[in-house]
Amino acid sequence: MADPVGIPLLDVLGGRRCDPVPVWFMRQAGRYLPEYRRLRRSLGSFLDLVYTPEAAAEATLQPVRRFALDAAILFSDILVIPHALGQEVRFAEGEGPRLEPIRDRGDLSRLVPARAEEALQPIYETVRLARRALPDGVALIGFAGGPWTVATYMAAGRGGDEQCAAKLWAYRDPEGFRALLGLIERASIDYLLGQIRAGAQVIQIFESWAANLPESWFEDLVIAPTRRIVDALAKAAPGVPVIGFARGAGALLPRYARASGVGAVSLDTAIPVSFADETLPQGLAVQGNLDPLLVCAGGATMKAEAGRILDGLRRRPHVFNLGHGFVPATPLGHVEELIDFVRGKGGTSE
Amino acid sequence: MADPVGIPLLDVLGGRRCDPVPVWFMRQAGRYLPEYRRLRRSLGSFLDLVYTPEAAAEATLQPVRRFALDAAILFSDILVIPHALGQEVRFAEGEGPRLEPIRDRGDLSRLVPARAEEALQPIYETVRLARRALPDGVALIGFAGGPWTVATYMAAGRGGDEQCAAKLWAYRDPEGFRALLGLIERASIDYLLGQIRAGAQVIQIFESWAANLPESWFEDLVIAPTRRIVDALAKAAPGVPVIGFARGAGALLPRYARASGVGAVSLDTAIPVSFADETLPQGLAVQGNLDPLLVCAGGATMKAEAGRILDGLRRRPHVFNLGHGFVPATPLGHVEELIDFVRGKGGTSE
Numbered sequence: 001m002a003d004p005v006g007i008p009l010l011d012v013l014g015g016r017r018c019d020p021v022p023v024w025f026m027r028q029a030g031r032y033l034p035e036y037r038r039l040r041r042s043l044g045s046f047l048d049l050v051y052t053p054e055a056a057a058e059a060t061l062q063p064v065r066r067f068a069l070d071a072a073i074l075f076s077d078i079l080v081i082p083h084a085l086g087q088e089v090r091f092a093e094g095e096g097p098r099l100e101p102i103r104d105r106g107d108l109s110r111l112v113p114a115r116a117e118e119a120l121q122p123i124y125e126t127v128r129l130a131r132r133a134l135p136d137g138v139a140l141i142g143f144a145g146g147p148w149t150v151a152t153y154m155a156a157g158r159g160g161d162e163q164c165a166a167k168l169w170a171y172r173d174p175e176g177f178r179a180l181l182g183l184i185e186r187a188s189i190d191y192l193l194g195q196i197r198a199g200a201q202v203i204q205i206f207e208s209w210a211a212n213l214p215e216s217w218f219e220d221l222v223i224a225p226t227r228r229i230v231d232a233l234a235k236a237a238p239g240v241p242v243i244g245f246a247r248g249a250g251a252l253l254p255r256y257a258r259a260s261g262v263g264a265v266s267l268d269t270a271i272p273v274s275f276a277d278e279t280l281p282q283g284l285a286v287q288g289n290l291d292p293l294l295v296c297a298g299g300a301t302m303k304a305e306a307g308r309i310l311d312g313l314r315r316r317p318h319v320f321n322l323g324h325g326f327v328p329a330t331p332l333g334h335v336e337e338l339i340d341f342v343r344g345k346g347g348t349s350e
Numbered sequence: 351m352a353d354p355v356g357i358p359l360l361d362v363l364g365g366r367r368c369d370p371v372p373v374w375f376m377r378q379a380g381r382y383l384p385e386y387r388r389l390r391r392s393l394g395s396f397l398d399l400v401y402t403p404e405a406a407a408e409a410t411l412q413p414v415r416r417f418a419l420d421a422a423i424l425f426s427d428i429l430v431i432p433h434a435l436g437q438e439v440r441f442a443e444g445e446g447p448r449l450e451p452i453r454d455r456g457d458l459s460r461l462v463p464a465r466a467e468e469a470l471q472p473i474y475e476t477v478r479l480a481r482r483a484l485p486d487g488v489a490l491i492g493f494a495g496g497p498w499t500v501a502t503y504m505a506a507g508r509g510g511d512e513q514c515a516a517k518l519w520a521y522r523d524p525e526g527f528r529a530l531l532g533l534i535e536r537a538s539i540d541y542l543l544g545q546i547r548a549g550a551q552v553i554q555i556f557e558s559w560a561a562n563l564p565e566s567w568f569e570d571l572v573i574a575p576t577r578r579i580v581d582a583l584a585k586a587a588p589g590v591p592v593i594g595f596a597r598g599a600g601a602l603l604p605r606y607a608r609a610s611g612v613g614a615v616s617l618d619t620a621i622p623v624s625f626a627d628e629t630l631p632q633g634l635a636v637q638g639n640l641d642p643l644l645v646c647a648g649g650a651t652m653k654a655e656a657g658r659i660l661d662g663l664r665r666r667p668h669v670f671n672l673g674h675g676f677v678p679a680t681p682l683g684h685v686e687e688l689i690d691f692v693r694g695k696g697g698t699s700e
Contacts (some may be wrong), residue, residue, distance in 0.1 A: 171647035250600020
């Protein structure tokens with residue numbers, strides 16, 4: 001266990017239990033905030049926002065100004081890696097991201113790894129601006145997509161669809177597909193180290209499409225690349241905790257937690273907290289699980305489920321969070337109520 | 351264990367191990383078959399096909415004529431229940447089903463349970479025609495969607511999207527939502543009994559959207575309604591095995607297998623067979639798991655994964671199947687190769 005540093009999120013990720021538990025939320029910067037919607041309207045496109053450091057830092061800071069949160073998370077997108085590698089990426093209003101697909105080994109020549117670092121410089125500047133503006137006790141989280149998840153978007157040109165294009169490529173030409181994963185992996189290592197050098201104190205790896213993989217392929221396409229990223233970060237930036245979020249890992253979560261090397265895991269909504277507590281390594285920090293739609297619904301149901309999570313993880317280092325990101329329709333009052341509940345529940349006055 | 355009846359699928363579902371293991375495939379009737387595409391073109395709409403007994407029976411029989419399968423599954427759709435209850439359902443080419451959403455308790459009055467049985471008569475006729483045409487050793491499987499899955503389509507007007515509309519309704523108005531589930535449940539019981547009386551020898555319940563539910567809601571919305579259906583069938587039609595397919599149940603699968611009352615479970619692709627074998631009740635029959643995209647890819651990779659599944663489940667009653675349905679691009683030669691491999695692998699000549 002690391003020595004306490006007095007920043008709740010870092011202490012918990014270092015293996016220490018804090019009461020009340022620290023709180024942050026996936027997609028806490030975003031469309032449910034009126035100030036975000038205003039900011040978004042003032043810029044041309046979503047990618048303009050991501051690559052304009054002052055604006056992206058502002059989006060990063062907005063939720064921390066409004067709510068008593070223990071962390072800010074860099075406002076960016078997992079698709080900046082394909083974009084920095086030279087793949088065309090656009091965000092069409094109301095239908096999610098669209099990319100010019102990289103369909104097979106032959107298409108890999110369209111990627112230009114050498115240009116990535118320069119393309120990502122504005123994001124490091126966002127991290128510097130955000131870190132400078134944050135209070136000392138509020139941690140700044142950097143992130144990247146897991147290589148498998150990023151590859152599913154690169155191969156299909158979009159998300160969803162059970163990751164058909166990426167899977168078919170991997171099944172038909174495992175070597176060629178590993179070359180794609182390797183490119184993403186190396187760019188992600190540089191990208192995360194750049195974020196850390198600029199002031200990110202925690203890294204989260206979003207493996208949003210970890211569901212639906214046969215176990216041996218989960219090992220090869222999810223666990224192995226994550227392990228290599230974690231090892232590279234541990235070598236070049238020791239002491240920066242890495243949270244792994246393998247969404248949809250289901251029964252494979254314990255294996256992911258043990259073999260990927262991540263220092264903490266984020267639970268999606270479908271993982272029973274009892275299963276997590278029984279099967280994850282003792283002392284491993286855990287966050288997540290609350291269905292974001294419960295915050296949309298609010299009230300006693302939301303609190304009952306939040307209470308169940310707090311109780312179920314009371315024997316571990318625990319960071320309160322969601323099982324996935326906030327939806328745009330989430331009422332701000334419900335977020336406040338939830339934070340108050342979490343803070344009150346773990347308080348010494350109880 | 352039931353006495354052997356000499357029909358491999360029924361013997362395995364009765365708790366007996368058969369070698370070679372029986373084989374059938376989810377979505378074995380469908381667009382990957384040229385004869386299906388011809389049949390489909392000859393009718394006006396997808397629902398016309400479903401409600402025309404001669405055509406639907408033909409679609410049911412097509413895969414059994416072409417391949418050495420141990421079962422036929424009724425050609426129909428899980429959305430015939432909302433349709434029979436009076437909800438408007440249409441299948442738009444290339445974009446999946448669209449329904450006029452039932453958004454809340456007030457909308458329930460639009461449903462007319464009394465008309466369901468009459469609306470479903472053509473489907474019973476399909477079952478009768480198919481059973482009459484099938485060889486004795488080939489079992490006929492009937493099916494319905496799980497009430498939760500059917501409700502997600504009814505509430506959202508479509509599939510996908512993490513089942514937002516249904517979840518929000520359930521979280522905000524649990525009683526109203528339970529009333530919807532109850533309507534679906536009762537209609538499904540009558541529907542499945544109708545199929546059994548017409549000649550279905552096995553029932554499968556497709557809970558295609560079982561992912562992403564918090565555990566207590568999974569109990570309430572997935573397990574409990576399934577249990578009531580299974581109990582009602584056991585009472586009115588004892589001895590007809592029920593296979594439960596809770597796709598995306600992940601770590602909750604053992605609980606589903608124990609508490610829902612189903613006599614066999616179908617594994618999606620993400621469930622490691624070792625996890626299934628270790629956590630499911632001893633002697634429970636298991637099917638599924640092979641990624642349908644592996645059959646699309648074919649070759650040594652497909653066989654390696656099929657072999658892994660056969661090995662992993664060799665100590666149980668096992669039915670070979672997929673983790674989800676065939677995709678339209680599946681080459682027919684790969685299906686044949688797979689069946690030969692499964693039959694050869696379990697053969698006594700090895």
